[in-house]
Amino acid sequence: MTLRLHNTLTGRKEDFEPLEAGHVRMYTCGPTVWNYAHVGNLRAFLFYDLVRRHLRVSGYRVTHVMNLTDIDDRILDQAMHARTTIEEYVKPYAQAFFEDMAALRAERAEHYPRATEHIPEMVDMISSLIEHEYAYIADGDVYFRIDSFPRYGELSHLDRAGLKAGVRVATDKYEKESVSDFALWKRSHPEDEEIGASWDAPFGKGRPGWHIECSAMSKRYLGDTLDIHAGGIDLMFPHHENEIAQSEAANHKTFARVWLHSEHLSDATGEKMSKSAGGFTTLRDLVAAGHDPLAVRMFLIANAHYRSRVRLSPEALHAAAEQVRRLREFAERLDRTTPAGEDDHALARRTAEVRAGYRDALDDDLNLPQGVGLVFDHLREANAALDAGRVGPLNKDALRALLSDVDAHLDVIRAEEPGLAEEVERLIAERETARRERDFARADRIREDLKSRGIALEDSKDGVRWRRLRPAERS
RNA sequence: GGCGACGUAGCCAAGUGGCAAGGCAGAGGUCUGCAAAACCUCCAUCCCGAGUUCGAUUCUCGGCGUCGCCUCCA
Incomplete structure (x- = not known):
């Protein structure tokens, strides 16, 4: 089977083929480092990790870019309250992000660009948009003119009439031509200077809006057209819609060929976990409560398909921890086993089937939960064969290979501490x-x-x- | 109000037009000094109603329920 991915743009699973043979360019929306990442954020980040791992398993070279948003309204507010610069304010949270990712064994992306380090690229793009009348200056701010981009709304399947009707009046503090126009650049206020959140630009001193960073940084590292752009489903509108508008207006090329969106994690009450809504759980919280980070990893990527909502619960985390334990137990048992004199051919056939089935499940829009189910089913057969001493040398190699296939995505089997005490x-x-x-x-x-x-x-x-x-x- | 998703065992969850994976929890058993691990056995008429069909959990329509987006948000 070839790799098929669910493309939000078309709403269908499509055969995946990168623009350049053998090389995938992928951009994923990373954290806003104004606070610790909560487990819902981490679900999205581990989803990106799953995508990149499977692409690599499938033989592609992957250039993966994940941005760090180190300037936005929340960061400004917090830095102001803490009487520090945004650079200083953001430091511990950026570090915590990398620590969390390491604890969860996410593979490192090729690039982690930060918004504040790519202001010139954004300024260039905004200048070009203004020049071609896709954007306009209003009272020192720069807005993207949505009327200039007829395809606006295609990704999220929202029609513009509906959008305008839905927009609340609260955004009227700006001098916008149209309520749906979004900010590319926000003019500086005196306080912004003090906290290091102000930059020079031909269209006036200010700071970038949120959306432009992804357009500018993806172009800088990956070019005009991305093979894959991924993010949490809440970014689909308006963030990704805005990215498309900016990038395609500026570059006159398709921005991203495949859009992947991961579903939300909900909290114990069944509602979306979000920072603004109050109750959210960080990886640190879970570790303090006695959960193994790798159980959290297992839960986040393998408990449910990435496009279905999951609810965080102690029971589900426990179940994931048990799965990790069973996998490890089996791996260790296999390593210890002296192979039987001859191989069990029925077992060999089943192992081969399961390996193929696992691969097919992952190729089918990254259905890791299904793949893992097949593997656990086979683990029982294999354990029984081990009990009976029926595992020969080829069986052992095949089972090892199966575990290696699975751990290429899960990465939970490898023990943390090498060497026996x-x-x-x-x-x-x-x-x-x-x-x-x-x-x-x-x-x-x-x-x-x-x-x-x-x-x-x-x-x-x-x-x-x-x-x-x-x-x-x-x- | 507009758009959309989901509803599968005590819990989590995959899936298919033809007798419903897997994990957790639970019950009984094998093994063991005991325990653990492992294995075996047991544990679901797939929200409700109508329709299409030889046959629907799977398709269509209608209900009920839960949730998401339309505004910062992974």
């Missing part, structure tokens, strides 16, 4: 001696002692194994 090994040996002498009281004491330190022991025919307990498992 020697002390644990020593205590295990001590306990084995006690068990041989049938001193079970002492054996249990050692096991309990290790458990209290976060290490679980498991006795089996092949000897004693140990693993780290998740914080939530300790008691």
